[in-house]
Amino acid sequence: MKYYVTTAIDYPNAAPHIGHSYEKIAADTVARYHRLRGDDTFFCMGVDENSQHVPRAADANGAGVIEWVDRMAGAFQGTWTALDVRPDRFIRTAIDPDHARASQELFRRAQAGGDIYKGTYTGYYCPNCNTFYEQGDLTDGKACPNHPTITPEYLEEENYFFALSRYTDRLLAILDNNPDFIMPRVWGAEIRALLQRGLRDFSVSRPVKSARVVDGKPWGIPVPGDPDHVLYVWFDALTNYATAAGLPDDPGRFAHWWPANAHVVGKDITRFHCVYWPAMLMAAGLEVPRQVAVHGFMTLEGQRISKTTGNIIDPVELVEEWGADAVRYYVLRDVAFDRDGDFVRANLAQRYVSDLANDLGNLLNRAVSMIGRYRDGIVPTVTAPEAPTDIDLRAVAEAAVSGTTEGLETWDFDGALDAAWSLVRRANQYVDENQPWKLARDPEAADRLSVVLGAVAEALRLLSTLLAPVMPTACARMRDQLGLEAATPGDWLTLSWGGFPVGTRVGTPVPLFPRKDLADSPAR
Numbered sequence: 249m250k251y252y253v254t255t256a257i258d259y260p261n262a263a264p265h266i267g268h269s270y271e272k273i274a275a276d277t278v279a280r281y282h283r284l285r286g287d288d289t290f291f292c293m294g295v296d297e298n299s300q301h302v303p304r305a306a307d308a309n310g311a312g313v314i315e316w317v318d319r320m321a322g323a324f325q326g327t328w329t330a331l332d333v334r335p336d337r338f339i340r341t342a343i344d345p346d347h348a349r350a351s352q353e354l355f356r357r358a359q360a361g362g363d364i365y366k367g368t369y370t371g372y373y374c375p376n377c378n379t380f381y382e383q384g385d386l387t388d389g390k391a392c393p394n395h396p397t398i399t400p401e402y403l404e405e406e407n408y409f410f411a412l413s414r415y416t417d418r419l420l421a422i423l424d425n426n427p428d429f430i431m432p433r434v435w436g437a438e439i440r441a442l443l444q445r446g447l448r449d450f451s452v453s454r455p456v457k458s459a460r461v462v463d464g465k466p467w468g469i470p471v472p473g474d475p476d477h478v479l480y481v482w483f484d485a486l487t488n489y490a491t492a493a494g495l496p497d498d499p500g501r502f503a504h505w506w507p508a509n510a511h512v513v514g515k516d517i518t519r520f521h522c523v524y525w526p527a528m529l530m531a532a533g534l535e536v537p538r539q540v541a542v543h544g545f546m547t548l549e550g551q552r553i554s555k556t557t558g559n560i561i562d563p564v565e566l567v568e569e570w571g572a573d574a575v576r577y578y579v580l581r582d583v584a585f586d587r588d589g590d591f592v593r594a595n596l597a598q599r600y601v602s603d604l605a606n607d608l609g610n611l612l613n614r615a616v617s618m619i620g621r622y623r624d625g626i627v628p629t630v631t632a633p634e635a636p637t638d639i640d641l642r643a644v645a646e647a648a649v650s651g652t653t654e655g656l657e658t659w660d661f662d663g664a665l666d667a668a669w670s671l672v673r674r675a676n677q678y679v680d681e682n683q684p685w686k687l688a689r690d691p692e693a694a695d696r697l698s699v700v701l702g703a704v705a706e707a708l709r710l711l712s713t714l715l716a717p718v719m720p721t722a723c724a725r726m727r728d729q730l731g732l733e734a735a736t737p738g739d740w741l742t743l744s745w746g747g748f749p750v751g752t753r754v755g756t757p758v759p760l761f762p763r764k765d766l767a768d769s770p771a772r
């Protein structure tokens with residue numbers, strides 16, 4: 249099976265913040281999960297450079313426009329790398345020539361199909377969200393509903409329009425026929441209501457005269473066949489998903505990857521992804537994506553994350569302090585995908601200590617040390633369960649495999665992690681119940697000791713795969729200490745109890761999440 253997943257492409261008008269990271273971590277986790285299932289997986293991210301507020305940000309920072317977008321692309325990519333987010337393609341919409349070709353191709357196809365026409369636009373344009381509003385949409389008739397400090401400008405201009413209104417019924421049919429098209433399902437109801445209110449055609453170009461000139465050319469992608477217009481930035485931005493799949497340069501590649509299996513986006517841009525984008529694709533005779541996965545917004549210590557409130561945290565600094573695995577684990581565990589959530593540094597510290605260092609780290613450390621000490625480092629072969637506690641551990645392990653899988657399939661990351669953690673907790677309890685250190689002192693209990701150590705190692709083996717999509721580095725280290733090969737594509741499908749290779753020798757126990765003195769931590 250193939251699996252193609254994307255994130256929204258960020259505006260590079262400022263460096264990335266922890267709010268942007270949530271969606272990237274979630275999408276990377278799902279891409280890693282699909283790879284572990286053995287799916288032929290492709291994961292695309294990028295930056296949305298053609299917005300007119302990007303050159304303005306360059307000006308405000310005293311940088312040349314190209315210098316600025318290069319610097320920002322580096323900052324975004326550096327942040328994703330630090331967070332262990334590894335896309336297969338990172339699109340730069342102003343720089344990558346195949347992206348301009350794809351956007352123009354989509355425009356041409358929609359035009360040839362009769363869905364693009366010229367008309368006059370009147371409305372209020374917010375340059376920061378690149379959206380046209382009617383006066384009634386504005387807060388107090390003035391401010392942008394998403395950017396309280398911005399007063400959208402009244403515009404009257406000749407533009408190309410996309411005949412969105414013709415697509416209402418076809419869009420409703422997508423929702424009717426695919427209950428999982430928009431996940432979580434609550435967002436589907438919102439889009440349905442929007443469709444039922446009726447759609448207005450939208451503008452897909454901006455006049456060149458309102459575009460910033462960079463190196464003698466208007467900023468933006470030229471409208472094919474009309475030098476007086478550039479494409480509306482959302483038209484080209486959405487097309488990035490098709491560019492990465494090979495439109496129009498590589499039809500074979502495109503046929504393989506398209507349609508995308510999932511677009512992961514924030515709740516503020518569902519309309520673009522669940523209405524505009526499918527309609528644009530249908531107009532071009534292309535399949536619509538299988539799913540749009542919508543996440544909520546992250547606040548920081550109770551406040552909206554924004555430059556104006558000054559509460560930006562640099563994700564790279566968090567990674568330097570806590571490591572990528574802990575940051576990934578914390579946000580996916582504590583900020584539910586389907587609603588807004590708060591990033592609280594003290595809670596990250598708490599999760600680090602109790603869940604990661606204590607629960608998971610200690611379990612591994614105890615198992616590897618005891619196998620070293622009592623069994624010369626050789627993992628005892630897993631046997632049939634003999635005591636009620638063995639039966640229970642195995643049942644919890646099996647439930648953890650299905651619960652984690654279910655969570656990752658349905659964008660319920662905290663549910664997935666809860667399911668995996670029930671095994672972490674049960675395995676720790678199993679060690680306490682069976683007290684291997686006592687069994688080790690009783691020669692008569694040698695067989696029982698082997699059963700117990702084998703079962704704990706087996707639980708850890710399963711966890712080293714179950715947690716790998718969320719914590720790739722820690723899980724690689726876990727496997728190394730357990731004496732297991734690195735996880736490989738397809739491993740997820742073999743997660744049944746009893747698979748520890750016979751005769752495996754464990755490595756040296758090293759704390760998975762080193763202890764931290766919280767009193768010294770700036771997180772407090």
Ligand code: MSP
Pocket residue numbers: 255256257258259267268270271296485486487488512513514515516517544545546547553
């Ligand atoms: N450039 C457009 C997207 C084009 S996709 C074809 C855009 N850019 S953005 O930089 O404003 O936002 C990028 C993504 O980050 C969006 O999915 C947005 O919802 C998400 N987030 C931005 N701030 C966020 C939080 N505070 N919390 C969670 N996600 C947030 O929109």
